[in-house]
Amino acid sequence: MLKSKVAIQVISSGTLPEDTIMVGEFYVKQWKIPRGQHVLFKFGAFRQYVKIIPVAKLNGIRVSQSVAIKMGLPTESKSRLHLRIHFAASTGTLALGPLIGVLISRDFAHIPDKPFGSITMFCSELVEACKAHGAYVFFFTPNHIGDSVSSVQGWIYSDGWRQVTMPAPDIINNRLTTRKLENNPDVQHFFKETKRIYSTVVFNEKFLDKTEVFDALKKDNALDRYLPESHQLSSYATFKSMCTKYNNVFLKPVRGSLGKGIIRVSHLEGESYQALHATPTGSKRQIHPSLGRLYSSLSVKMKTARYQIQQGLQLIEVGKRPVDFRALVQKNATGKWMITSIVARTAGSQHFVSNLARGGSLSTVSAAVGKSNLNTNINRLEAPGRLRQAALTIANGIDTNIPAHFGELGIDLAMDTNGKVWLLEVNSKPSKNDNTPLNEGKIRPSVRMMIQYARFLSGF
Numbered sequence: 001m002l003k004s005k006v007a008i009q010v011i012s013s014g015t016l017p018e019d020t021i022m023v024g025e026f027y028v029k030q031w032k033i034p035r036g037q038h039v040l041f042k043f044g045a046f047r048q049y050v051k052i053i054p055v056a057k058l059n060g061i062r063v064s065q066s067v068a069i070k071m072g073l074p075t076e077s078k079s080r081l082h083l084r085i086h087f088a089a090s091t092g093t094l095a096l097g098p099l100i101g102v103l104i105s106r107d108f109a110h111i112p113d114k115p116f117g118s119i120t121m122f123c124s125e126l127v128e129a130c131k132a133h134g135a136y137v138f139f140f141t142p143n144h145i146g147d148s149v150s151s152v153q154g155w156i157y158s159d160g161w162r163q164v165t166m167p168a169p170d171i172i173n174n175r176l177t178t179r180k181l182e183n184n185p186d187v188q189h190f191f192k193e194t195k196r197i198y199s200t201v202v203f204n205e206k207f208l209d210k211t212e213v214f215d216a217l218k219k220d221n222a223l224d225r226y227l228p229e230s231h232q233l234s235s236y237a238t239f240k241s242m243c244t245k246y247n248n249v250f251l252k253p254v255r256g257s258l259g260k261g262i263i264r265v266s267h268l269e270g271e272s273y274q275a276l277h278a279t280p281t282g283s284k285r286q287i288h289p290s291l292g293r294l295y296s297s298l299s300v301k302m303k304t305a306r307y308q309i310q311q312g313l314q315l316i317e318v319g320k321r322p323v324d325f326r327a328l329v330q331k332n333a334t335g336k337w338m339i340t341s342i343v344a345r346t347a348g349s350q351h352f353v354s355n356l357a358r359g360g361s362l363s364t365v366s367a368a369v370g371k372s373n374l375n376t377n378i379n380r381l382e383a384p385g386r387l388r389q390a391a392l393t394i395a396n397g398i399d400t401n402i403p404a405h406f407g408e409l410g411i412d413l414a415m416d417t418n419g420k421v422w423l424l425e426v427n428s429k430p431s432k433n434d435n436t437p438l439n440e441g442k443i444r445p446s447v448r449m450m451i452q453y454a455r456f457l458s459g460f
Contacts, residue, residue, distance in 0.1 A: 004460070005134035007060030008081040008096070010068040018066050020051045024058035031087040031094075039092045043071045044099035045150045045168035045198045052094070061085070061096075071096075072138065072166035074158035084134040084460040098458035100137045100451070101154065101169030102126065103187070105177045107141050115161045126451075127157045129443045133451045135460070138166050142176075145186045149193040168194045170458040172202040173407070173450065177429065179207050179255065201457045203407035208398075208428045209254045210308045216401040217423070223397045226390055226413075226423040228311035233302065236295050239309060243267065243291055248312025251298070252425075253305045261305065264312070265294065314416050316372040321347045323368050325415070327391035328430055330408040333452040337395040339388050340408075340446045344368030369415070378419040387413055390421045398426060407453050408446075 006027060016022065021041065023033060033039065033052055041050040048067065055062075060082075065075045073081060083096045102123070107115050114120040116139065123139055130137045138154035145152055154166040172191070176182045194200035214230045217223040231238050233251060242249050243265060251263040264276040268287070273294045277284040288294035301307070315322045327342040344363045369383040391411045398406060410430025414422045 004084050004086065005082050006085045008073065008083055009060060009062045010065055010073065010075045011062050013064040013066045016062060016064040018064050019049065020053055020064075021067070022053045022055045022058060022062040024060055025054040025056050026059070027061075027085065028052065028054040031085070032089060033087050033094060034092070039087075039094050041067075042093055042095040043097060043167060044101075044170050045194070045200075046071050050094075070167075072154070072156065072164050073136075074156070076158070081136075082131070082134050083136060084455070086460060095460075097170050098135050098454050098460045099167065099169040100130065100135055100171045100173065100454050101152070101166070102137060102139045102173045102175055104139055104141055104175050105181055107139070107155065109163070112161060115155060122447075123155075124157065125443055125447050129447045129451050132443070133448075133455065135451050135454065138164075138169070140166070142181055142184050142187050145190050149190055149197065152190070168198055168200060170198075170200060171454040172200060173454070174202055174204045174206075175429065182207060201405070203405045203453075203457070204428050205406075206404050206428065207255070208402070208426055210252055210425055211254050211306075212402070213398070213426050214308070214423075217394070217397050219401060220397050222393060223423075226394060226421060228313055228422050230308055230310040233307040233309040236292070239295050240291060242309050242311070243273070246311050250310045250312060252308045252310060254308050255305070261301075263298070266312075313414055313422055315414050316369070316374050316417055318346050318368055318371045318373075323347075323372060323415075324424060325365060325387055325413045326430075327387065327411045327413060328408065328446055329391050329395040329411055330446065330449040331406075331453045331456075332449060333456050335453070335456050337392055337399075338449075339391060340449055342384070342387060342391065373417060374415070374419060375417050383415065383419070386419070386421050387415070390423070394423055394426065408450065 027033070028035065035052060035054055038049045038051050041048050068075045084098065086095045087093070104116060104119065106117070108117055109115060116123050126137050138156050140152050140154040144154060149168055151165050151167055153163055155161055155163055174182070181187065191202050191205065195202065211232045214227055217227060231242065232254070233239060248264060248266050251265065253261040260278070262278040266274045268274055271290045273288050273291055275286045275288065275294060288297065315324065317323060323344055323346050325342060325344055328340045329337050330340045332338050342365055344365050344367070346361050346363065346368060365384045365387060369380050374380060390413055394411055395409055398409060406428055408430060410427035412424040414424050416422065
């Protein structure tokens with residue numbers, strides 16, 4: 001097996017010409033790198049022809065300061081950096097990497113200790129994980145994208161956070177939190193051109209709409225069994241049909257998240273209906289004398305946001321609080337979907353949605369199912385396996401039926417009192433904090449998995 005992680009040393013430009021790099025003789029022999037010939041030296045979008053000088057007993061690579069600056073690497077003598085190396089004889093290319101760019105929504109340059117606000121610790125965790133894997137990561141926002149797609153301003157960590165000019169990366173992990181930022185013309189141009197010119201791979205490249213997901217998955221017989229009946233709410237006829245068919249229905253903003261804007265409609269006695277609106281502090285209850293009056297009251301909301309209407313489910317409960325499940329599904333070092341974590345989320349008091357932002361609480365799947373009102377004739381030990389299988393099947397279905405590249409998905413599932421598993425929604429920008437607590441100094445499996453997938457995509 002080829003040894004592929006090497007130490008990078010930066011030395012004075014006066015000592016080493018810019019068009020020359022020194023490579024340990026061991027690596028020259030192992031990778032069959034031509035001696036004394038020019039090869040293409042590559043790091044992300046950085047490209048330069050260099051001559052290779054083998055050096056006995058050198059356990060790594062030496063580059064000049066001027067080359068290191070072009071690569072966006074720290075040039076201080078005390079900096080210790082290890083990167084993956086790969087030589088392709090067919091193209092004469094010596095590559096270091098992978099270079100990973102994480103596209104985030106905003107930065108706070110005036111706060112040097114927390115330049116990324118609440119996700120600074122997560123970014124630090126990525127830096128540490130990349131060190132362990134021989135990868136290199138930087139962070140950038142839409143505001144950092146300039147006129148040239150060959151480079152971008154970005155944040156690196158080397159004895160503190162600092163901004164440098166980086167080559168366009170091998171891999172972009174899109175962590176933008178709003179569609180407005182994602183649809184920014186500069187962002188879309190950067191995605192398109194780096195893919196075209198440098199073969200950059202972007203994953204989690206777009207948000208998913210609820211109706212888009214359900215309409216796409218309906219086409220697949222293996223997935224249809226997980227889907228509660230759902231329609232885009234565009235007419236009173238659809239609203240009436242669903243409310244007549246089911247005792248409870250849910251109205252969900254097509255582009256909503258964190259449980260915002262969800263409304264549960266329930267049929268009461270006679271002609272009257274109840275609407276429960278999810279709010280940050282609990283549920284706001286409204287009673288309407290007829291379905292028509294209820295629809296009229298909702299029509300104001302429907303003028304500013306599209307809604308999905310979904311069949312209400314008799315979810316399992318713990319202490320009369322509904323329970324659902326969040327599976328974090330990621331692609332691994334071989335490009336296959338796998339379950340990184342799956343947790344149960346129990347709704348908070350006075351809430352009918354389970355999001356942590358709404359007072360929900362986390363527990364293991366087994367603990368929640370064990371305390372729930374699941375029918376006694378259902379084998380509770382089978383519940384985790386059913387949920388895992390559903391999450392993997394749905395993730396593969398997203399890949400097959402939606403033309404976009406995803407590397408991780410947050411898949412929200414539910415289980416009814418008869419043990420049947422249902423899909424609630426799929427989130428293409430899952431929040432790490434919704435799954436496992438972030439402990440300073442500890443690298444979570446979800447972060448390691450992202451880097452392993454980046455290595456797979458980039459060939460490192």
